[in-house]
Amino acid sequence: MTDKITGLTETGVMTADGQEREVDVVIVATGFQVTRYLSAINVVGRKGERLDDAWSDGAQAYLGITTHGFPNLFMLYGPNTNNGSILFMLERQVEYTVRQIQRVEDEALGWIDVRADVETDYNDTMQRDITTVKVWQADCGHYYNAKSGRMVTQWPHDLDEYTARPRRMMRRPTKRVRLRTRRKSIPDRMTAARELPSSLFSRLRIRGECPAATCWWGRIRSAPQGGAR
Numbered sequence: 001m002t003d004k005i006t007g008l009t010e011t012g013v014m015t016a017d018g019q020e021r022e023v024d025v026v027i028v029a030t031g032f033q034v035t036r037y038l039s040a041i042n043v044v045g046r047k048g049e050r051l052d053d054a055w056s057d058g059a060q061a062y063l064g065i066t067t068h069g070f071p072n073l074f075m076l077y078g079p080n081t082n083n084g085s086i087l088f089m090l091e092r093q094v095e096y097t098v099r100q101i102q103r104v105e106d107e108a109l110g111w112i113d114v115r116a117d118v119e120t121d122y123n124d125t126m127q128r129d130i131t132t133v134k135v136w137q138a139d140c141g142h143y144y145n146a147k148s149g150r151m152v153t154q155w156p157h158d159l160d161e162y163t164a165r166p167r168r169m170m171r172r173p174t175k176r177v178r179l180r181t182r183r184k185s186i187p188d189r190m191t192a193a194r195e196l197p198s199s200l201f202s203r204l205r206i207r208g209e210c211p212a213a214t215c216w217w218g219r220i221r222s223a224p225q226g227g228a229r
Contacts, residue, residue: 034153035059035146038075045069046111058146060123062114063165064155065093066100071111074100080126081162083155092163129156 003015012022028041036052037059043051049069061067064081065074074097081089100112130136130151136144144153155162 034143037079037152043070043073045073046071046113057148058150058152060119060150060152062119062122063093063096063162064089065096066114068114068116068119071113072104079152080123081155082153083157084159088159089155089162126156127151130154132156 001015001021003017003019005013006016007014008026009020012020013026014020035058037055039050039052039055039059045051045054046069051067051070054067054069059079061075061079064078065076067073067075074093076090076093076097077086078093081093083089103109104112127150133154133156136142136151136154136156144151146152
């Protein structure tokens with residue numbers, strides 16, 4: 001396809017010739033703006049907040065995969081996941097993402113979102129750990145830092161630790177999660193609250209759950225008649 005893309009639909013892309021072309025995946029290349037990540041394109045969260053504004057002090061995400069306020073948004077090679085084998089990191093990120101997609105299907109959820117306090121604690125700890133890597137503190141030019149000075153690209157631990165983080169969260173005692181309910185018929189500005197076809201999930205084999213202490217989610221079925229909350 002060489003025609004100019006003018007928009008996206010639920011099932012594909014619209015081109016300048018007025019045709020809709022069905023696709024399974026759309027890959028958006030942002031260019032070499034390393035520290036901006038996905039905020040280089042216009043991503044809008046559930047409450048209308050733009051990702052570029054949410055990341056004004058530097059990109060951050062839980063495990064580099066999901067960020068509060070942007071439900072159903074999962075990233076690969078996101079903030080602070082650059083170190084060691086990126087292929088290994090991507091495999092762990094895909095496993096985590098598929099587990100959450102499977103949960104959305106299994107529990108008939110409208111959306112799933114990392115809790116703000118969990119993401120903040122994770123990233124504050126990350127920045128403290130980064131200061132212990134002396135070579136990254138050298139006074140020389142590099143692409144690791146956002147304009148605010150926050151280091152947003154590097155993972156300060158080994159690959160085993162990246163694998164262990166979500167599993168460790170699973171074993172911790174947890175508080176009750178907060179629930180958000182919504183009706184199918186009420187539109188909102190969530191990032192990607194589309195019902196995915198059941199046939200997709202029948203082909204998935206990676207199972208698991210999001211740690212209860214880390215997530216909010218919104219239910220689709222059995223929602224109150226009063227509408228979205």
